[in-house]
Amino acid sequence: xxxxxxxxxxxxxxxxxxxxxxxxxxxxxxxxxxxxxxxxxxxxxxxxxxxxxxxxxxxxxxxxxxxxxxxxxxxxxxxxxxxxxxxxxxxxxxxxxxxxxxxxxxxxxxxxxxxxxxxxxxxxxxxxxxxxxxxxxxxxxxxxxxxxxxxxxxxxxxxxxxxxxxxxxxxxxxxxxxxxxxxxxxxxxxxxxxxxxxxxxxxxxxxxxxxxxxxxxxxxxxxxxxxxxxxxxxxxxxxxxxxxxxxxxxxxxxxxxxxxxxxxxxxxxxxxxxxx
Amino acid sequence: xxxxxxxxxxxxxxxxxxxxxxxxxxxxxxxxxxxxxxxxxxxxxxxxxxxxxxxxxxxxxxxxxxxxxxxxxxxxxxxxxxxxxxxxxxxxxxxxxxxxxxxxxxxxxxxxxxxxxxxxxxxxxxxxxxxxxxxxxxxxxxxxxxxxxxxxxxxxxxxxxxxxxxxxxxxxxxxxxxxxxxxxxxxxxxxxxxxxxxxxxxxxxxxxxxxxxxxxxxxxxxxxxxxxxxxxxxxxxxxxxxxxxxxxxxxxxxxxxxxxxxxxxxxxxxxxxxxxxxxxxxxxxxxxxxxxxxxxxxxxxxxxxxxxxxxxxxx
Ligand SMILES: Cc1ncc(C[n+]2csc(CCOP(=O)(O)OP(=O)(O)O)c2C)c(N)n1
Ligand SMILES: [Mg+2]
Numbered sequence: 001x002x003x004x005x006x007x008x009x010x011x012x013x014x015x016x017x018x019x020x021x022x023x024x025x026x027x028x029x030x031x032x033x034x035x036x037x038x039x040x041x042x043x044x045x046x047x048x049x050x051x052x053x054x055x056x057x058x059x060x061x062x063x064x065x066x067x068x069x070x071x072x073x074x075x076x077x078x079x080x081x082x083x084x085x086x087x088x089x090x091x092x093x094x095x096x097x098x099x100x101x102x103x104x105x106x107x108x109x110x111x112x113x114x115x116x117x118x119x120x121x122x123x124x125x126x127x128x129x130x131x132x133x134x135x136x137x138x139x140x141x142x143x144x145x146x147x148x149x150x151x152x153x154x155x156x157x158x159x160x161x162x163x164x165x166x167x168x169x170x171x172x173x174x175x176x177x178x179x180x181x182x183x184x185x186x187x188x189x190x191x192x193x194x195x196x197x198x199x200x201x202x203x204x205x206x207x208x209x210x211x212x213x214x215x216x217x218x219x220x221x222x223x224x225x226x227x228x229x230x231x232x233x234x235x236x237x238x239x240x241x242x243x244x245x246x247x248x249x250x251x252x253x254x255x256x257x258x259x260x261x262x263x264x265x266x267x268x269x270x271x272x273x274x275x276x
Numbered sequence: 277x278x279x280x281x282x283x284x285x286x287x288x289x290x291x292x293x294x295x296x297x298x299x300x301x302x303x304x305x306x307x308x309x310x311x312x313x314x315x316x317x318x319x320x321x322x323x324x325x326x327x328x329x330x331x332x333x334x335x336x337x338x339x340x341x342x343x344x345x346x347x348x349x350x351x352x353x354x355x356x357x358x359x360x361x362x363x364x365x366x367x368x369x370x371x372x373x374x375x376x377x378x379x380x381x382x383x384x385x386x387x388x389x390x391x392x393x394x395x396x397x398x399x400x401x402x403x404x405x406x407x408x409x410x411x412x413x414x415x416x417x418x419x420x421x422x423x424x425x426x427x428x429x430x431x432x433x434x435x436x437x438x439x440x441x442x443x444x445x446x447x448x449x450x451x452x453x454x455x456x457x458x459x460x461x462x463x464x465x466x467x468x469x470x471x472x473x474x475x476x477x478x479x480x481x482x483x484x485x486x487x488x489x490x491x492x493x494x495x496x497x498x499x500x501x502x503x504x505x506x507x508x509x510x511x512x513x514x515x516x517x518x519x520x521x522x523x524x525x526x527x528x529x530x531x532x533x534x535x536x537x538x539x540x541x542x543x544x545x546x547x548x549x550x551x552x553x554x555x556x557x558x559x560x561x562x563x564x565x566x567x568x569x570x571x572x573x574x575x576x577x578x579x580x581x582x583x584x585x586x587x588x589x590x591x
Contacts, residue, residue, distance in 0.1 A: 025391065027391040027392075028391070068395065093391045093393075093561045093562075094561075094562070095560070095561070095562035095563070095566045095567075095570070096560070096562075097561065100393040100394070100560060100561050101391045101392040101393035101395075101396070101561040102392060102393045102394075102395040102396065104393065104394065104560075107560075114394075114395065115395070116392070116393065116394075116395030116396060117357070117358060117361065117362065117395050118331055119331070119362075148308060148330070148331050149331060151308075151330035151331040151332045152331055152332055153332060153334055153335065180308050180330070180331065181308045181309060181310075181311070181312075182306070182308045182309070182310050182311070182316075182328050188308060188328050188330050189308075189328065189329065189330025189331075189332070
């Protein structure tokens, strides 16, 4: 168990990693990676039962990145929790890398299933959770979804499945940053009122601030304690969080920083003057 | 001589803007990728005839089908990999079975989405669209042809799939060249072998032609922009007159342009065929040119295939 302070420190490093690795690749998705930093650091740091040195340990909890484009945050959190060397992060998207532009379970141990075509992850989490029930195992399935991603019909099919089979070992996390590629989610294709929708699909809904580590830890704990229903954490977030010029700007969905922008970003993340 | 380069998706964007002005029935739909696909150029000029359906490709195809029933000419637009994959059943049953006038634009075809990796590389779209009854399948070779193909698609009746690329590629056709759906274009005459290509690889085929010419081999190059319906007259003439065929696909070998050509020839005029394409594997991330080299889809690979097929012809 890490302290909240320690987790906050890891969040800083992970943010810097995201900026650096997408800059090195000259492509990739910083916006929706930065919005999920606290959720991922809390999950990998204190919540999931896993062994980074033994990624195939059969008893582990599973994490499914349904919004596969946000793999920079997953890779950075995996590196910072000991799955592979931090130095490898800058190989993102390069020919021959294990850090594919969208995550590949064939390339990198610790990735449970390949993803990048939106809308497919929750169904897989459900199937895994069903297998846990059948195997009488305590492991849980976590699934990170984008708010724009919720427009995919398969998500709503999976919402029914999870509730129908009372999969209380499923915990979905929605990165509610309000933006997708073409702009505001509510302008492109509205999804509100989101909490009511999940509730009416018989899910236990937990709403919180996705950038508050303590709230995230409490939310995961509440999900774990909730029986006979799947839980969803609707976490309010800011796309591009931590880098002022990226925050709440849809244009930073799939655009990396150039050199000057990276310097400013790192200064902001670590507090002025400390950026390497 | 270095040619101007442009992505074929730019040709799509220009055509949509032109169609917007000339045909009030043209409607454009996108699934949260309007900037990448260039449908936002139409959106900027004709916001009332543009609909972002969000990240829901299946719903987009169904909506396009309904618009077609209402007399509109919808262009449903997103990445090739998602429209051909996620929405295939909607395309099959709602659009093709009912033979509705829906146009489908697949952007980032082939491995032009290089850095995004295998999930975003469309290597099966041509195959799965080609097998659908009533469907027309077009792969423009450059931005100029892309514009003409889009305008031609709006004029024809029935389902049509257009594949565009993300990367800028050489613009080597002329505004004045005639483009007709289903009518292949002989880009270079030749007598020893014929290279049949579609999409931006046609340019690479022309480079192969020049290399072969240096070695005294006369290669015909056919731009088979319409993969379906296949220009059987052109294929038959090539088989009879050159006796050996090379096909090139920026796609899986199974089921693409090569498959279409082979299916036709095997029952009409069997001659040796060498197919160049992706050999039953998912690719990886990398720059498109790195992938083209690693997975053997550049001119020298076409040259090798041409020599191989000519050698087979001799026996
Ligand atoms: C099926 C599918 N359609 C389209 C895309 C292209 N795409 C990648 S990310 C994205 C927007 C995602 O928005 P959101 O889910 O809100 O993600 P976030 O804001 O967390 O980055 C789109 C449309 C895709 N990857 N998969
Ligand atoms: Mg979002």
